[in-house]
Amino acid sequence: MTPAPSPRGTGWLPALVAGVILSIGLIVVGLQSSGTSASLWRPSAAASGGGDAVPASMVTLPAEATEDFGRRLIAQTAELLGPDQADPQKRYINSRLNCGSCHLGTGTDPGTLHLFETDAHYPRFSGRAGQMTDIEDRINECMQRSMNGKPLPMDSVEMMAMAAYLRGLGRQWDAMPASARKATEPPAFKMPDRRADVDAGGEVYQRRCATCHGKDGLGLLATEDKGKGYLFPPVWGPDSFNTGAGMHRVLTAARFIKARMPLGEATLSDDEAFDVAAYINAQSRPTMIGQEKDYPDLTTKPVDNAYGPYADEFPLEQHRLGPFKPIEAHYKALKDAKAKTK
Numbered sequence: 201m202t203p204a205p206s207p208r209g210t211g212w213l214p215a216l217v218a219g220v221i222l223s224i225g226l227i228v229v230g231l232q233s234s235g236t237s238a239s240l241w242r243p244s245a246a247a248s249g250g251g252d253a254v255p256a257s258m259v260t261l262p263a264e265a266t267e268d269f270g271r272r273l274i275a276q277t278a279e280l281l282g283p284d285q286a287d288p289q290k291r292y293i294n295s296r297l298n299c300g301s302c303h304l305g306t307g308t309d310p311g312t313l314h315l316f317e318t319d320a321h322y323p324r325f326s327g328r329a330g331q332m333t334d335i336e337d338r339i340n341e342c343m344q345r346s347m348n349g350k351p352l353p354m355d356s357v358e359m360m361a362m363a364a365y366l367r368g369l370g371r372q373w374d375a376m377p378a379s380a381r382k383a384t385e386p387p388a389f390k391m392p393d394r395r396a397d398v399d400a401g402g403e404v405y406q407r408r409c410a411t412c413h414g415k416d417g418l419g420l421l422a423t424e425d426k427g428k429g430y431l432f433p434p435v436w437g438p439d440s441f442n443t444g445a446g447m448h449r450v451l452t453a454a455r456f457i458k459a460r461m462p463l464g465e466a467t468l469s470d471d472e473a474f475d476v477a478a479y480i481n482a483q484s485r486p487t488m489i490g491q492e493k494d495y496p497d498l499t500t501k502p503v504d505n506a507y508g509p510y511a512d513e514f515p516l517e518q519h520r521l522g523p524f525k526p527i528e529a530h531y532k533a534l535k536d537a538k539a540k541t542k
């Protein structure tokens with residue numbers, strides 16, 4: 201396969217895409233600023249022992265913790281919380297991604313990884329954490345994994361602002377007509393029943409992804425100043441998500457890629473999405489410290505979790521690349537047997 205001639209450097213494609221992104225951004229800003237009212241922060245379910253949180257009406261937010269600041273933190277995370285931030289106290293993340301690199305339109309683009317329904321999902325039990333979690337805990341999971349950083353303190357303005365923004369999205373969602381909630385996405389990813397082919401994925405990558413994310417996967421900076429983050433984010437390497445991130449699981453990545461990538465032209469087949477997800481995740485990226493402690497109950501670990509330990513005898517490579525049906529069948533049989541003995 202000959203890679204398409206790279207428009208990187210000639211300027212037109214990045215400029216065009218930047219224009220589109222910018223105008224979407226402006227519409228989003230417009231939507232947000234018309235609908236922001238002080239929303240209320242509730243302490244984490246885990247921190248408060250699960251469920252018995254202080255009623256929202258009894259907590260007041262600091263004036264700076266606005267929904268608009270929350271939206272900016274999600275759009276410009278690299279700049280505001282990244283390794284080049286001027287205030288060393290605020291350098292919470294080691295990647296140079298934005299939350300919005302995966303949660304498109306700062307979570308307001310209906311479809312895969314949108315954040316409109318997040319408020320309705322919490323508090324809930326997390327198998328990965330092995331305990332009840334609230335929105336704040338979930339934000340910190342993406343901080344430590346997708347953003348390769350450290351958790352935000354629960355009482356920081358940044359945490360309160362992001363949580364307020366997400367709760368505001370929940371209210372917008374409730375008020376939205378069904379037509380506005382609809383995602384314009386290709387049919388959902390269907391897992392091929394085979395081992396992912398990393399080499400075939402490399403070809404898909406060079407043909408369909410490299411023009412934006414770079415032949416080397418390291419992305420394209422927005423300006424010469426690294427501190428401003430990327431126009432096209434890195435899909436591997438030191439500035440990308442770490443091994444503990446959901447995107448590092450081949451099925452999660454394939455679902456996102458099939459639905460959303462190439463940006464503005466998501467036309468990959470299931471096979472292409474599967475193989476290119478495996479290819480990206482076969483490249484080097486930061487390792488999450490302590491990842492082996494995830495999923496205290498190992499039988500709840502997703503079949504495509506890319507690191508051990510596992511509660512089964514399938515080889516590591518099969519957990520990374522598939523085929524996944526035999527692993528799924530194994531756990532289903534265990535569950536059925538357990539149900540029978542009850």
Ligand code: HEC
Nearest residue numbers: 297298299301302317318321338339342343346441446447
């Ligand atoms: C590399 C991609 C990536 C980045 C960057 C990222 N996330 Fe996520 N996020 C995910 C994935 C994958 C999930 C899991 C979706 C699932 O469980 O199905 C997720 C889930 C979430 C959820 C739970 C959504 C729900 O409705 O349950 C929240 C909240 C969230 N992310 C917030 C953030 C915030 C805040 C940031 C930035 C600090 C961030 N994410 C950065 C990939 C990313």
Ligand code: HEC
Nearest residue numbers: 300301302408409412431432433434435457461462463476
């Ligand atoms: C036209 C440019 C373009 C093309 C082509 C493209 N992407 Fe992206 N991709 C983006 C942009 C821009 C974002 C971040 C979205 C945002 O900031 O709004 C992104 C985000 C991502 C992310 C999540 C963030 C990260 O860095 O990990 C992944 C994974 C990804 N793309 C994979 C792919 C794959 C695989 C292909 C090829 C099948 C592809 N992309 C093709 C522009 C592109």
